[in-house]
Amino acid sequence: MSYIEESLSKGEYIYQIFPHHWMVRVAIAIHFIIGFITMGIWLIPAILIWLGWRNTEQGVTNKRVIYKHGIIARKTDEMRLSAIESIIIKQGILGRIFGYGTVIVTGRGAGDVAIKWMADPIRVKREIESADHIEAEAA
Template sequence: MTYIEESLSSGEKIEALFPLHWFARVPMYLWLVLAIPTLGLTLILALYEYLKLKHLEQGVTNKRVILKRGIISRNTEEMKLQSIETVEIEQGIGGRMFGYGTVKITGRGISDVTFKGIDDPMQVKRDIESVSNPLG
């Protein structure tokens, strides 16, 4: 069971989970390729990258936006949907060409949740906005 599933409150349901783009796995593959000339020394780094990606959860429920990171420890960033002020997309040239980017959700005060390396950031923005503003 994932953290997002475990943390659901009464009446809360998952609306969307946001996968990483395949570009997010490139560092892991580079460390694997470098394992050949380094006689396997970089395999530990490849394993770390794999575990880091495996234990990353990003999603939206009908009550909040959730970002969870951590292999052994757990670091979460959560924001209630009522607190959301803006949902912004950051995409460079490569992101526009290959369909990945960063989605930054800004809330009241100084809080924000940032999904980096997300696949199809425009769809993520639409998913979050459709849940946080069901009438608009």
């Protein structure tokens, strides 16, 4: 069971889980290729990067935005939908070309939630705004 599923409160349900962009797999593959070229010297960092990617969850429920990462220790960034003030999209040149970016959710009284390597960040922004709209209607 995923962290997001485990952490659901009463009446809360998962609205959307956000997958990473396929470029993450390319970056991980490059790290493993470097590991083989360096005769295993870079293999441990490559494995740690892969495990970090495998243990990252990001999504939105009808009540909050969640970003969880960590291999052994767990770090979560969560924000209630009612506390969201703005959603910022950051895309570099390659991000614009290949369709990935970082979505930063800012809000009142809490730190920002930055969700990196998002496929189609504009869709992610729309999904978060739609979930916020659903929560507002339910209240």
